[in-house]
Structures are given as structure tokens and as C-alpha cells.
Amino acid sequence: MPKLAYLGPKGTFTEEALRILAPEAERLPSANVGAALDAARRGEADGAVVPLENSLEGAITTTLDELAWGEPLSITAELLLPVEFSLLVRPGTRLGDIKRIFTHPAAITQCRNFTARELPGAVVVAAPSTAAAAQEVALPGSPYDAAIAARIAGDNYGLAELAANVGDRSDTVTRFVRVSRPGPPTEPTGSDRTSLVAFLADDHPGALLEMLTEFAVRGVNLTRIESRPTGDGIGRYFFHFDLEGHVADARVGEAISGLHRICADVRFLGSYPRADGLSPQIKRGTADGDFTEAADWLSRIRTGPV
Numbered sequence: 001m002p003k004l005a006y007l008g009p010k011g012t013f014t015e016e017a018l019r020i021l022a023p024e025a026e027r028l029p030s031a032n033v034g035a036a037l038d039a040a041r042r043g044e045a046d047g048a049v050v051p052l053e054n055s056l057e058g059a060i061t062t063t064l065d066e067l068a069w070g071e072p073l074s075i076t077a078e079l080l081l082p083v084e085f086s087l088l089v090r091p092g093t094r095l096g097d098i099k100r101i102f103t104h105p106a107a108i109t110q111c112r113n114f115t116a117r118e119l120p121g122a123v124v125v126a127a128p129s130t131a132a133a134a135q136e137v138a139l140p141g142s143p144y145d146a147a148i149a150a151r152i153a154g155d156n157y158g159l160a161e162l163a164a165n166v167g168d169r170s171d172t173v174t175r176f177v178r179v180s181r182p183g184p185p186t187e188p189t190g191s192d193r194t195s196l197v198a199f200l201a202d203d204h205p206g207a208l209l210e211m212l213t214e215f216a217v218r219g220v221n222l223t224r225i226e227s228r229p230t231g232d233g234i235g236r237y238f239f240h241f242d243l244e245g246h247v248a249d250a251r252v253g254e255a256i257s258g259l260h261r262i263c264a265d266v267r268f269l270g271s272y273p274r275a276d277g278l279s280p281q282i283k284r285g286t287a288d289g290d291f292t293e294a295a296d297w298l299s300r301i302r303t304g305p306v
């Protein structure tokens, strides 16, 4: 039975994602995303499940940075999970009593309309996770009056649900990934995604366009691009790419080796089945057979007629 670390404690959305991704796994709650990934890196767990992005506010930047800089880990699976936020309080608390709300930053941004409309005077403070916030609010004498978390977190920690569905949009989806220590990529399924991080060799006009060209000319469609600061000063960035296809596909392999030639460094984060089950559209001349045929043709003209 694999043991998987996750952003805990019990009752986070990440735990819900883990239960779906690996129902049989033993669950190891961690205090934050970095700790969950470190547990996987150190071998205390066989892998980890962490949130990566959501459809309303975009990336969970801690996860992006951890995957880019820490000891390498590979993404082996993804899950898209609709999340529903509840306003949770100690039994007896009324809306008018709420001065301080505690929740995860991703929930702060996704519940902004509700808090501004219903609790305009309240301060919203960032918690390590939604369930950590619920756990804290449940403590007698907690400085916080309410948590925004999953209803199940309220059940776990003995809080009452004062309002349900407090998210600004009801159709928000969060993308979670399962990671493990690097190994061979998962088998291609025909509906795969590849993730990688690229560091520029030097800053010059068109540097980003040159990277994108490697994908464009091979018919590789990107599904996400994110720039993150390198930390070396204003204007210094590296890039996260998610793309359609598997590293075993010729067009993906060629594109990322092209990137490797022009970048200071490329970190391959994995090829894994897409949660939405979509397959890439193969543009004319970019199927595996087209690459093989072109390579054969080239070797024939290099050898000359025999």
C-alpha cells in the first residue's frame, strides 16, 4: 500500500483529491506543500499530492516553485476537483460576531465577493490550509472567529456551517497533481500532458518567442504557461510549461530537446495522463511517422545514392 504525503491536516481539499487519485493509499498529512514534497523526497512517503492551480485564480505558486527548485520530483497523475467552500464557526457564533477569518490563500481569493459583501469589516488571514484554519478556529480562545474550508473540515473539527457555497463562482475547479521521486514516465495513453520548467540562457529580445517556436513548429499545443521570478532581481524570470502530448511522442521529444539546446536548463517534470481525457490534434507533418520518415530521408541524402 503506497504512503502518500499531502497538504493536511485531515479535511483539506488536497485530502479529497488524494482519496480519489489513490483510494488505497495510506495518507500522511503535512503542514504545508513544501513539507509534503520533502516527505516524498526523503522517502518518508512514496509520493505526495499537492494543489497546482485553480481555474479562477491560477497557479498555486508555492507548488510551482517547489517543483522548479527543490530536489527533482516527477508528476505521475493529475486530478481536476470542483471545490465548495463553507463558512465555518464555533457553534453559537453569528455573522455579526465575525471579525477575523482564517483560510488558505487560494480560498481567500476565491471567496472575495462573499467576504466583501457579507463581512466587509472582517480581516481575512492566510492559513497553511483550509483544514488547518478550521482546526485553529475550533480551539477555545482562538483569535479567529471563522474559517473558510470544506464542510467536511467543519465536521472533523466540530464547527458549525454558517453559510455554504461561499465561493465567488460555483464552477471553480482545482487541479491537483500526484508526484513521486523521479522514475520512468508513465506509459503513453494518447491523452497525456507533459510538464516542464525552462530557464533562459540569457535575456534578449525574442527569448520567449524562441522557446515558443520550438513548440509551435512541431505542432505542440501548450495548455499552461507561467512565468515565475528567479529571485535574482526584477525582470528575471523562468517559465513553467504544460503541453499536450507525451515525451514519447516524436513532436514533444523534438520540441523539448530543441528547448534544451537553447535554454540554460530544462527540468522535465513528467508526462502523465490528462484528467480531462482530451487528445491532441495532430497537425499535418507532426505525427511520429512523419518524423521517422523525415529522419530516414535525411540519412538517405547524407549517405548519397548507393
Ligand SMILES: O=C(O)C(=O)Cc1ccccc1
Pocket: 007, 011, 012, 013, 014, 015, 051, 054, 083, 104, 106, 107, 128, 129, 130, 131, 174
Ligand atoms: O487548503 C486546502 O484545503 C487545500 O487543499 C488547498 C486549496 C485551497 C483552496 C482551494 C483548493 C485547494
